[in-house]
Amino acid sequence: MKKIDKAKVFFLDHLELFRCPVCESDFINVEGNQLICREKHTFDLSKKGTLHFLLKPSKSEYSREMLLARQRIAQMGFWQPMLDILYPLIETKQGVTLDVGCGEGAHSAYLRGKGLTGPLIAFDISKEGVNLGAATYEDIFFLVADLAHSPFQAGQFDTLLNILSPSNYDEFNRLLKPGGQVIKVIPGSDYLKELRAFQPEEKQSYSNQNVKDKFMEHYKNPSIHPVNYTVDLTEAEVSDFLQMTPLGWNINVSDTNTVSLKQITVDMEILVGNK
Ligand SMILES: C[S@@+](CC[C@H](N)C(=O)[O-])C[C@H]1O[C@@H](n2cnc3c(N)ncnc32)[C@H](O)[C@@H]1O
Ligand SMILES: [Zn+2]
Structure with a gap:
């Protein structure tokens, strides 16, 4: 079909x-x-x-080239250890899942492959991300939409995936079924620390405490699951990697001692809360 x-x-x-x-x-x-x-x-x-549900065009900071690089990095397995920790945290595998700010959709595709059997909808404000996802993956309904004007009915979703993307907790509460889950993935202080070393002083350290506090305000007994691993990159992957994240955009591969980028630290936390 x-x-x-x-x-x-x-x-x-x-x-x-x-x-x-x-x-x-x-x-x-x-x-x-x-x-x-x-x-x-x-x-x-x-x-x-796909559907295009934006009322006015939005300019995304991610170009198609960056998204293709992000897709290649996803396909080499960069996020798999994180997703392998996340998958068992999903309480209702046969439920309705919404991937909020899905980017190019690789996370949803991997979770679908691992065994999510219910309806799976992925949306992003970036048309390029959604187009790439829809062209690449099957069995996911992709649409372009803005979380601030969400085109979904209230109380229909069992699981909201919110992976490295913005939140709107009032909207999340509106969307979730009673008892439904928000699964939010946030960077930790050592996330991609090899790239931070190239950043201006003020960007070299990062704390996720404010983001965590905000999550705690909305979900009384959240569970927090640390994710820590390193990924070895080939030279070709280093160049994709620098394109896939805003932290890499100001780094010039030819100026860079790329040896220092051969092993990348992934430090994140998965926050899980129920409505
Ligand atoms: C760092 S990317 C993460 C993408 C994907 N979840 C991943 O982990 O690869 C953040 C994403 O949030 C999306 N985004 C930002 N604001 C949004 C909004 N108001 N509605 C929907 N998506 C949004 C961006 O377009 C971008 O794709
Ligand atoms: Zn109408």
Whole structure:
């Protein structure tokens, strides 16, 4: 089945998950490849089966080249140890999962491969990220949307994945079913420390305490799961790696003692809270 037809079937099967980003009313039908809300606003499914739900264009700091580099880094397994710790924390593998700020979608794809069986929706404000994800991965419904104007109905989601991306806890609470989970991945102070060494003084140290405190305010008994490992990079991977993260953008590979970038530290924390 073509991607657009698969997406149409998914959308029709899960109309209850979505709301019109313009007027917030229900979607009632799909005619041809066009979705129609109760107030008659229409949106086209793209050939890749994605939806574009931004009301005004957004300029992302990630270009297609950077996203391709991020995809290659994901595909060499850079995030796998983190995702292997995260996966068992998901309480409802057959539930409805929403990947908030999914980037190019590799995390959702890996978790799908590990055994998430329920509906899996991934969205990002970056059209390039969503396009790349939709072109690469199967069985994930990708859309371009802004967390600040979220096109989803209240109380429908079992799990929100919030991996290295912005949060909006009021919105998370609106989206979650009672007892639903937020799984948020944040950098620790040694995250990519080999890159921090090249940064201006004020960016060399980082504390995630404020982010953690904010999470604690919203979820009374959160669990915190540390993630620490190192990844060995080849020379080609070092260049991709420098492109994939804003911390690498001011580093020139040819000026750099790339030997110091052959082994990269991943230090993160996974915060889990229930509504
Ligand atoms: C550091 S990237 C992480 C992407 C992906 N989760 C990953 O770990 O590879 C942060 C992502 O958040 C997205 N983002 C930022 N603001 C957003 C918003 N208001 N709504 C949806 N996505 C947003 C960015 O476009 C970007 O893809
Ligand atoms: Zn509408």
